[in-house]
Amino acid sequence: MPMFRSATPSQNGSNSNIHSAVHSAVHSRAHSPSDFDTSYDDSLRAQLKVRGLLPPHVESFELQKARCLEQIAQKSNTIDKYTYLSNLRNTNTNLFYRLLMDNMKEITPLVYTPVVGEACLKWSHIYTQPEGLYLSYADRGNLRAVLDNWPAEKVDITVVTDGSRILGLGDLGVNGMGIPVGKLALYTGCAGIHPERTLPITLDLGTENEENLKDPLYLGAKMHRVTEAESLEFLDEMMIALNDKWPGLVVQFEDFKNPFPSLERYRNTYTCFNDDIQGTGAVILSGMINALKLTGIPFKDQRLVFMGAGSAAVGVAKQIVQLFVKNGIPEDEARRMFWLVDSKGMVTDDRGDKLQEHKVYFSRDDNEGKQYKTLEEVVDLVRPTGLMGLCTIGGVFTESILRKMASFNDRPIIFPLSNPSSKSECTFAQAMEFTNNKAIFASGSPFPEVEADGVTYYPGQGNNMYVFPGIGLGTVLCESVHVTQEMIYASAVGLADSLTEEERAKSWLYPSLDRIRDISVSVARHVIRASQAENLDKNKTLQWLSDADLDTYIRTKMYNPAHEHSPAGSPTREIHGFDTKPHSKF
Numbered sequence: 001m002p003m004f005r006s007a008t009p010s011q012n013g014s015n016s017n018i019h020s021a022v023h024s025a026v027h028s029r030a031h032s033p034s035d036f037d038t039s040y041d042d043s044l045r046a047q048l049k050v051r052g053l054l055p056p057h058v059e060s061f062e063l064q065k066a067r068c069l070e071q072i073a074q075k076s077n078t079i080d081k082y083t084y085l086s087n088l089r090n091t092n093t094n095l096f097y098r099l100l101m102d103n104m105k106e107i108t109p110l111v112y113t114p115v116v117g118e119a120c121l122k123w124s125h126i127y128t129q130p131e132g133l134y135l136s137y138a139d140r141g142n143l144r145a146v147l148d149n150w151p152a153e154k155v156d157i158t159v160v161t162d163g164s165r166i167l168g169l170g171d172l173g174v175n176g177m178g179i180p181v182g183k184l185a186l187y188t189g190c191a192g193i194h195p196e197r198t199l200p201i202t203l204d205l206g207t208e209n210e211e212n213l214k215d216p217l218y219l220g221a222k223m224h225r226v227t228e229a230e231s232l233e234f235l236d237e238m239m240i241a242l243n244d245k246w247p248g249l250v251v252q253f254e255d256f257k258n259p260f261p262s263l264e265r266y267r268n269t270y271t272c273f274n275d276d277i278q279g280t281g282a283v284i285l286s287g288m289i290n291a292l293k294l295t296g297i298p299f300k301d302q303r304l305v306f307m308g309a310g311s312a313a314v315g316v317a318k319q320i321v322q323l324f325v326k327n328g329i330p331e332d333e334a335r336r337m338f339w340l341v342d343s344k345g346m347v348t349d350d351r352g353d354k355l356q357e358h359k360v361y362f363s364r365d366d367n368e369g370k371q372y373k374t375l376e377e378v379v380d381l382v383r384p385t386g387l388m389g390l391c392t393i394g395g396v397f398t399e400s401i402l403r404k405m406a407s408f409n410d411r412p413i414i415f416p417l418s419n420p421s422s423k424s425e426c427t428f429a430q431a432m433e434f435t436n437n438k439a440i441f442a443s444g445s446p447f448p449e450v451e452a453d454g455v456t457y458y459p460g461q462g463n464n465m466y467v468f469p470g471i472g473l474g475t476v477l478c479e480s481v482h483v484t485q486e487m488i489y490a491s492a493v494g495l496a497d498s499l500t501e502e503e504r505a506k507s508w509l510y511p512s513l514d515r516i517r518d519i520s521v522s523v524a525r526h527v528i529r530a531s532q533a534e535n536l537d538k539n540k541t542l543q544w545l546s547d548a549d550l551d552t553y554i555r556t557k558m559y560n561p562a563h564e565h566s567p568a569g570s571p572t573r574e575i576h577g578f579d580t581k582p583h584s585k586f
C-alpha cells in the first residue's frame with residue numbers, strides 16, 4: 001500500500017529532543033520511509049540524500065531477511081509478530097515482500113489466516129496507523145470525495161469488506177480491516193499486483209457486535225447495522241464512485257454476512273467478484289478434482305455432505321455441480337449428490353422454515369418427512385464419500401463422525417474449511433488419527449504435518465488464496481470487462497493444472513505454496529483465456545500470444561521486489577506497463 005509520510009513511529013521509542021529532531025528530519029517531506037533500505041548502494045544513497053542516515057553497511061537481501069526472521073522469532077506472541085510485519089510493510093514495502101515471497105509458508109500464517117483473525121479481534125486496540133480506506137455511512141453522498149484522499153493515483157484492485165462476517169469470527173465491524181489488508185498483501189506477494197495499485201476498503205455500516213459497541217477504543221461508529229436496503233444503496237454509491245475515479249478497477253467483495261445480493265447486482269455491470277462464494281468455490285473445486293480422482297469412485301457415485309449452507313458452502317457446492325455437469329452428469333442429478341446441513345439441520349423442502357434463497361437449489365425432497373437435526377444423523381443417512389466443513393463450528397467433525405467416514409470409505413474426503421484454525425471442523429492430526437491415516441484432507445487454515453508409522457503426511461490447504469490473486473491479475477492484465485463464472489471455473493482448472501508430477505506422485509491436492517507465483521501465472525493465463533473466449537477482454541493484444549508467450553508476458557508484469565532498487569514513487573518506475581508519476585501526496 002502507499003505510504004503515509006507522517007505515520008512512521010520512532011524505531012527506538014526515545015522522546016529526547018535530539019532524537020525527535022532526527023526523526024522529523026528523517027521523516028520530513030524530503031524522504032519517504034522507503035528511502036531507508038539498507039540494501040541501497042552508495043550511489044542510490046547519495047541520490048536519496050540518506051548517507052549517514054542509514055547505517056554504513058550495504059546489505060544483501062539475504063542479510064536483511066535474516067534480521068527480520070530473527071526479530072520475528074524473538075517475539076513471543078503472534079500479535080507482536082503481526083504488528084512487526086505490518087510496520088515493515090508500511091515502512092519498507094519492498095523488503096516486506098521479499099521476506100514474504102521467500103518465506104511463504106512461514107510468513108503467510110502471520111499476515112493472513114490464522115493470525116489475521118486474532119488481529120481483527122484486537123484491531124481497535126493494536127491500531128497505530130492507517131492501512132486502508134474506511135468508508136463510513138456518515139459519508140454517504142460524499143464517497144467520491146473521500147476516495148480522493150487515497151494517496152495513490154492509480155488502483156488496479158480493491159478488496160472491500162463490511163466486516164459483518166470476518167472469517168468464522170462473526171460481525172467485527174471496522175475491526176475487519178485486517179482482512180482486506182491481508183488479502184491485498186497476498187495479491188502482491190502471490191501474484192505481483194503492485195502494492196501501490198492495491199486498495200483495502202472497510203465499510204462502516206455499523207455493527208451488531210455488542211462488545212465492540214461497548215468498547216471505548218472501538219474505531220467504528222457506535223451504531224447498529226443499517227438495513228439491507230440502506231447497505232445496498234451505499235454499495236451502489238461506492239461502486240459508481242470507485243469506477244469514476246479508477247475506471248474498470250477489479251472489486252473483490254470479501255466477508256459479507258449476506259454477499260449474494262451485491263454479487264447479483266454488480267457482476268454484470270462492473271468488474272467484480274465475490275471471493276467467499278466464487279474464489280472459495282474455485283479453490284475447493286480444484287482440490288476436489290484431485291481428491292475425487294484419489295478416491296477411485298466415479299463422479300456419479302459421489303455423495304457429498306456439507307456442514308454449513310452459507311455463502312462459501314453454496315459457492316463450493318455449485319462449482320462442483322459445474323464439474324459434474326461438464327463431465328456428463330445431468331444437472332438435476334448432480335445437484336442431488338449434495339446434502340447441506342445448517343444451524344437448523346439438514347436442508348429440506350419440508351423443514352418448516354422459509355429457506356434463504358441460496359439454499360433452495362440444494363434443498364432435499366427425498367427425506368420422506370423425516371428431519372435430520374445433527375451432522376452425525378445426516379452422515380448415518382447418506383454414508384458420504386466426502387465431508388466439507390464451512391460452518392464456523394470448531395471441532396464439529398467429531399471422532400465418531402471421522403471414524404464412520406473411514407468405515408464407509410477406503411479414502412474419505414475430509415475438508416474442514418472454516419477459518420481461522422480455532423473454527424476448523426477438525427485438525428489434520430484428528431482427521432488422520434480417526435481415519436487410520438486414510439483421509440484425503442484439506443483445511444482452510446494451515447496445520448502441521450503428521451508423522452505416523454514412519455510416514456510423513458502433508459495436509460492440503462484449501463484456501464481461496466490459491467486462486468484470487470491469479471483471478472485478479474488475469475482480469476487486470478487482459479482488462480476484462482467482467483469476471484464471469486467461466487473465468488472462475490478456469491481459475492480452478494489453472495490451479496489443478498499447476499501441480500508438478502512430483503506433487504501428484506505424493507497425492508497432494510494443492511501445489512506447494514513456495515511456487516505460488518508460478519501457480520498465479522497459470523491461474524491468470526486460464527482466466528485471460530476464458531475472458532477472451534467470451535470476448536470480454538479489452539486488451540486484445542494478448543490474444544495473439546501463445547500460452548508460453550502469455551506466461552512470459554504475465555511474469556514481466558508482476559511486481560518483483562527483488563528488482564526494485566528504487567524507492568516508492570520513483571519517476572522511473574513502470575507498473576503494469578503504465579508510466580507512473582511520483583506520488584506527490586506521500
Ligand SMILES: NC(=O)C1=CN([C@@H]2O[C@H](COP(=O)(O)OP(=O)(O)OC[C@H]3O[C@@H](n4cnc5c(N)ncnc54)[C@H](OP(=O)(O)O)[C@@H]3O)[C@@H](O)[C@H]2O)C=CC1
Nearest residue numbers: 167168280308309310311312342343391418419444463464
Ligand atoms: N477455506 C476458505 O478458503 C474459506 C473458508 N471460509 C470459511 O467458511 C466459514 C463460513 O463462511 P460463510 O459461508 O461465508 O459464512 P456464512 O455465515 O454465510 O455461513 C455459515 C453457515 O454455517 C452454518 N452454521 C452456523 N452455525 C451452525 C451450527 N451450529 N450447526 C450447523 N451449521 C451452522 C450457518 O447456518 P444458517 O444458514 O442456518 O445460519 C450457515 O449456513 C467461515 O469460517 C469462513 O472463514 C469462507 C471462505 C473461504
Ligand SMILES: CC(=O)C(=O)O
Nearest residue numbers: 167255276419463464
Ligand atoms: C479465506 C476466506 O476468505 C475466509 O475464511 O473468509
Ligand SMILES: [Mg+2]
Nearest residue numbers: 254255275276
Ligand atoms: Mg473471506
